Amino acid sequence: MDxxxxxxxxxxxLAAETGSLTGRKHLLSLTVENKPGVLxxxxxxxxxxxxxxxxxxxxxxxxxxFSRMTITIDGAKHPIDQVTKQLNKLINVVKLRDMxxxxxxxxxxxxxxxxxxxESRHEIMQFAEIFRGRVxxxxxxxxxxxxxxxxxxxxxxxxxxxxxxLIEMVxxxxxxxxxxxxDS
Amino acid sequence: xxxxxxxEGVEYIFGIPGGANLPVYDAVHGADxxxxxxxxxxxAGHMAEGYAKASGRVGVTFATSGPGATNLVxxxxxxxxxxxxxxxxxxxxxxxxxxxxxxQEADITGITYPIVKHSxxxxxxxxxxxxxxxxFQIASTGRPGPVLIDVPQDxxxxxxxxxxxxxxxxxxxYKPSVEGNINQIKxxxxxxxSATRPVIYAxxxxxxxEASEELRELCLVDDLPVTCTLMGLGSFPAxxxxxxxxxxxxxxxxxxxxxxxxxxxxxxxARFDDRITGKLSEFAPNAKFIHIDIDPAEISKNVAAHIxxxxxxxxxxxxxxxxxxxxxxxxTRLAEWWGRISEWRKEYPLTYKDxxxxxxxxxxxxxxxxxxxxxxxxxxxxxxxxxMWVAQYYDFPQPRRWINSGGLGTMGVGLPFAxxxxxxxxxxxxxxxxxxxxxxxxxxxxATAVSNDVPVKVLLMxxxxxxxxxxxxxLFWDSKHVAIEMGESPDWVKLADAFGCAAARxxxxxxLDQAISDTLAEEGPALLDVRVDPTExxxxxxxxxxxxxxxxx
Ligand SMILES: Cc1cc2nc3c(=O)[nH]c(=O)nc-3n(C[C@H](O)[C@H](O)[C@H](O)COP(=O)(O)OP(=O)(O)OC[C@H]3O[C@@H](n4cnc5c(N)ncnc54)[C@H](O)[C@@H]3O)c2cc1C
Ligand SMILES: Cc1ncc(C[n+]2csc(CCOP(=O)(O)OP(=O)(O)O)c2C)c(N)n1
Numbered sequence: 001m002d003x004x005x006x007x008x009x010x011x012x013x014l015a016a017e018t019g020s021l022t023g024r025k026h027l028l029s030l031t032v033e034n035k036p037g038v039l040x041x042x043x044x045x046x047x048x049x050x051x052x053x054x055x056x057x058x059x060x061x062x063x064x065x066f067s068r069m070t071i072t073i074d075g076a077k078h079p080i081d082q083v084t085k086q087l088n089k090l091i092n093v094v095k096l097r098d099m100x101x102x103x104x105x106x107x108x109x110x111x112x113x114x115x116x117x118x119e120s121r122h123e124i125m126q127f128a129e130i131f132r133g134r135v136x137x138x139x140x141x142x143x144x145x146x147x148x149x150x151x152x153x154x155x156x157x158x159x160x161x162x163x164x165x166l167i168e169m170v171x172x173x174x175x176x177x178x179x180x181x182x183d184s
Numbered sequence: 185x186x187x188x189x190x191x192e193g194v195e196y197i198f199g200i201p202g203g204a205n206l207p208v209y210d211a212v213h214g215a216d217x218x219x220x221x222x223x224x225x226x227x228a229g230h231m232a233e234g235y236a237k238a239s240g241r242v243g244v245t246f247a248t249s250g251p252g253a254t255n256l257v258x259x260x261x262x263x264x265x266x267x268x269x270x271x272x273x274x275x276x277x278x279x280x281x282x283x284x285x286x287x288q289e290a291d292i293t294g295i296t297y298p299i300v301k302h303s304x305x306x307x308x309x310x311x312x313x314x315x316x317x318x319x320f321q322i323a324s325t326g327r328p329g330p331v332l333i334d335v336p337q338d339x340x341x342x343x344x345x346x347x348x349x350x351x352x353x354x355x356x357x358y359k360p361s362v363e364g365n366i367n368q369i370k371x372x373x374x375x376x377x378s379a380t381r382p383v384i385y386a387x388x389x390x391x392x393x394e395a396s397e398e399l400r401e402l403c404l405v406d407d408l409p410v411t412c413t414l415m416g417l418g419s420f421p422a423x424x425x426x427x428x429x430x431x432x433x434x435x436x437x438x439x440x441x442x443x444x445x446x447x448x449x450x451x452x453x454a455r456f457d458d459r460i461t462g463k464l465s466e467f468a469p470n471a472k473f474i475h476i477d478i479d480p481a482e483i484s485k486n487v488a489a490h491i492x493x494x495x496x497x498x499x500x501x502x503x504x505x506x507x508x509x510x511x512x513x514x515x516t517r518l519a520e521w522w523g524r525i526s527e528w529r530k531e532y533p534l535t536y537k538d539x540x541x542x543x544x545x546x547x548x549x550x551x552x553x554x555x556x557x558x559x560x561x562x563x564x565x566x567x568x569x570x571x572m573w574v575a576q577y578y579d580f581p582q583p584r585r586w587i588n589s590g591g592l593g594t595m596g597v598g599l600p601f602a603x604x605x606x607x608x609x610x611x612x613x614x615x616x617x618x619x620x621x622x623x624x625x626x627x628x629x630x631a632t633a634v635s636n637d638v639p640v641k642v643l644l645m646x647x648x649x650x651x652x653x654x655x656x657x658x659l660f661w662d663s664k665h666v667a668i669e670m671g672e673s674p675d676w677v678k679l680a681d682a683f684g685c686a687a688a689r690x691x692x693x694x695x696l697d698q699a700i701s702d703t704l705a706e707e708g709p710a711l712l713d714v715r716v717d718p719t720e721x722x723x724x725x726x727x728x729x730x731x732x733x734x735x736x737x
């Protein structure tokens with residue numbers, strides 16, 4: 001018997017390909033050619049196929065010919081398999097990785113402008129400290145805090161400061177790299 | 185550009201000149217290919233598609249910027265939906281005018297992002313030959329499709345050095361798989377050997393892969409039943425004992441019922457379009473699926489595959505046949521299945537009621553054409569009832585003989601497809617079967633046929649209506665008929681005559697065979713206006729969104 005092919009005797013033994021909806025957030029890391037129109041092609045593909053991008057971060061890489069795009073997308077709503085296959089079909093997409101959460105370092109940066117009258121200023125600074133954030137701008141009425149971390153940390157900080165009056169908030173979207181094996 | 189096109193072996197280019205592509209046209213003078221001057225860019229684009237579908241080679245179209253380029257949108261979308269290897273080269277305004285709303289500026293690359301396999305915007309003159317080679321490679325390999333190259337006017341006229349390049353281009357982000365995974369193929373062979381109600385479901389990918397012979401070999405191992413999609417007609421020779429006819433919305437009951445009751449379906453180069461699956465949740469409820477396709481994204485897109493095989497149909501079918509044969513499958517296990525299929529065939533053959541008077545039934549027109557050409561013509565069609573009747577009543581014994589628009593369903597393709605196909609295959613009889621609604625959309629291309637001496641035969645199935653729309657309004661919209669009448673305008677014989685095209689009319693079924701033979705015997709392009717029963721509906725039919733077993737008519 002050939003090891004690669006099980007001794008199939010009944011069709012009932014066959015299972016259909018699964019993986020349409022995974023139910024979790026996916027972080028896709030794309031290496032794309034640095035050419036005009038690449039972003040438009042990718043954004044267009046998402047809208048045409050009815051996929052929603054949660055966050056998108058684009059920037060240069062170690063090689064000037066390529067850019068890195070990090071896209072987060074909800075696997076409870078989208079068949080990730082189709083999303084990655086369609087993205088892979090774009091000629092300008094050179095490499096695509098659906099990052100394995102446990103083997104990935106993901107970070108996002110956010111700026112929070114919080115209403116900060118004298119009486120609550122201290123508490124906000126304490127939150128910033130707990131979250132290893134930095135106060136980057138202060139006025140008499142408000143304070144801007146920079147927080148970096150995985151998306152859930154950013155969201156936790158948001159929950160903390162929202163009751164104080166969140167005036168404005170901006171997030172970069174996550175960027176990510178695969179973790180190196182421990183011995184290297 | 186001309187040098188690079190020559191290296192790619194281009195023999196014909198279809199197009200129309202204009203300000204922004206004049207540098208390109210200047211070089212057409214004295215180039216090594218023949219330029220076919222179409223009368224509308226849409227026509228040029230469809231001619232290139234017809235050329236590509238008939239020959240398997242890349243079809244090339246030139247158009248100018250702005251309106252020339254936007255007129256190509258329909259053929260580009262058509263080529264994308266039906267996977268036709270094509271390269272569209274558009275002129276663009278000068279680089280210093282881009283983004284200024286310059287005269288005849290349209291962002292054709294931006295407009296066509298969603299409908300191209302790839303596009304290339306030239307930003308430096310030196311890229312031109314390199315992009316031509318890239319475009320041909322991408323258009324013609326893997327799952328074929330349209331590639332657009334947009335060339336600003338000033339870059340088109342720049343002088344560059346170019347060493348003819350015959351090596352394949354290296355593209356980091358493009359590596360189609362050809363060979364299927366052998367372990368998967370082995371599992372597939374075993375599944376097939378243990379299936380008692382198998383069906384082979386063959387599509388346009390078999391034709392693209394030039395894998396008809398391989399498909400036949402597989403089916404001959406032990407008498408497997410085969411059905412083809414609209415785009416796959418001719419990939420398995422018809423008529424044939426093993427062939428169940430076309431499947432899907434207007435397919436045969438035998439084919440659709442076989443899919444409905446199958447225990448194993450082998451999809452080869454077919455993409456589970458909704459015209460096939462009908463109601464997805466009730467599609468082939470008892471079947472496991474082997475899906476062979478060169479495009480990984482097609483696998484499990486609409487129907488989850490049990491045995492996915494990514495690869496070229498030719499390579500995969502060859503391997504699958506030899507694995508299957510080695511298992512020495514027991515052919516008698518299919519006896520009961522064939523019994524069931526034969527019953528359906530006997531009970532529900534494709535049929536229609538002939539008229540009691542002299543009225544020509546549309547189906548009879550196709551049967552007459554089938555007899556007159558012995559099934560050996562290249563037949564193109566437009567979109568509508570006439571298209572379905574050709575699919576049902578014309579027997580295609582070979583691939584690349586049936587050229588139509590399936591995915592986009594584009595009216596107006598028939599005549600330009602025929603012109604392109606005739607140019608690709610000058611020895612073959614090329615017949616365009618069209619409807620009065622469709623033909624008027626691109627009828628100007630009769631001038632192209634006449635002035636370039638392309639002897640295509642146009643058989644107009646004239647029912648005075650948008651027949652297909654009339655049928656839907658009748659069946660699904662309470663016969664509330666709106667905007668479907670074509671009336672008596674134009675007088676097709678006079679119109680063809682004005683173009684310098686031979687023309688005749690027939691409205692008596694006793695004269696039909698003779699009229700068709702006479703038209704086919706004309707030396708130059710010819711049109712036959714066949715007046716058919718305007719009330720005939722195309723059956724059988726799976727109503728949109730219904731299940732195969734609920735076919736009507
Ligand atoms: C009015 C109207 C009615 C219609 N009714 C019907 C109907 O009743 N029945 C019907 O079948 N269709 C019908 N159609 C057509 C339908 O819309 C689809 O176009 C058609 O079913 C698709 O055919 P296909 O699956 O063969 O795929 P195609 O569009 O031909 O796609 C080819 C597939 O093969 C793959 N492929 C390409 N090259 C290779 C290769 N080298 N190796 C392996 N795979 C390859 C591609 O990736 C793709 O998945 C109708 C269309 C119209 C306009
Ligand atoms: C460009 C375009 N416009 C509209 C349609 C919608 N449509 C589908 S079939 C059809 C009628 C076709 O009429 P005709 O060519 O006369 O063919 P018949 O059905 O009468 O055989 C129409 C309008 C289409 N498919 N393509």
